[in-house]
Amino acid sequence: MSSGWLKSRRMIFLGATVVVVAVVGVLVIRHFPAIVEVKGTITQLDLAERSALVEAIDPANGRSREFRGFAAPDCEVTIDGRRAKLADLRVGDTAQIRARVQRQAHNSDEAPPPTTHPTTQPAGDDQQAHSKHKTKHLLIAERIAVTRS
Numbered sequence: 570m571s572s573g574w575l576k577s578r579r580m581i582f583l584g585a586t587v588v589v590v591a592v593v594g595v596l597v598i599r600h601f602p603a604i605v606e607v608k609g610t611i612t613q614l615d616l617a618e619r620s621a622l623v624e625a626i627d628p629a630n631g632r633s634r635e636f637r638g639f640a641a642p643d644c645e646v647t648i649d650g651r652r653a654k655l656a657d658l659r660v661g662d663t664a665q666i667r668a669r670v671q672r673q674a675h676n677s678d679e680a681p682p683p684t685t686h687p688t689t690q691p692a693g694d695d696q697q698a699h700s701k702h703k704t705k706h707l708l709i710a711e712r713i714a715v716t717r718s
Contacts, residue, residue, distance in 0.1 A: 609663070609664065620638065621640075623666065644712065662715045
């Protein structure tokens, strides 16, 4: 076998390896949720569903909007620095929220994937309803720190 043939096989193998590593990297990044910090006012609570609407500044565009999300089972809640329960939160509280954002893509011709968790889409916003494919973002609170004083 000639060294040129071995060299071209090595280059093909190296190129295929780079493509596989890049594809795996993209898949891993897309499946690991982003962490966001949002400061806003609680405008609606549903303790049975562990969900809330929070009016805050959208970091993506600097505009005020309502984010819909839910509290993770192990969500840490504090009020004025002291441990509290989700049931202690009130509409009108100002909260600093640390949350994971998980994306869920689905075809708009189909019903959205079943979930009991609200999305970060603004309430009443159906602009994306006309797109063929859209992504829902689940906002999952890991920590909610309320300041009342």
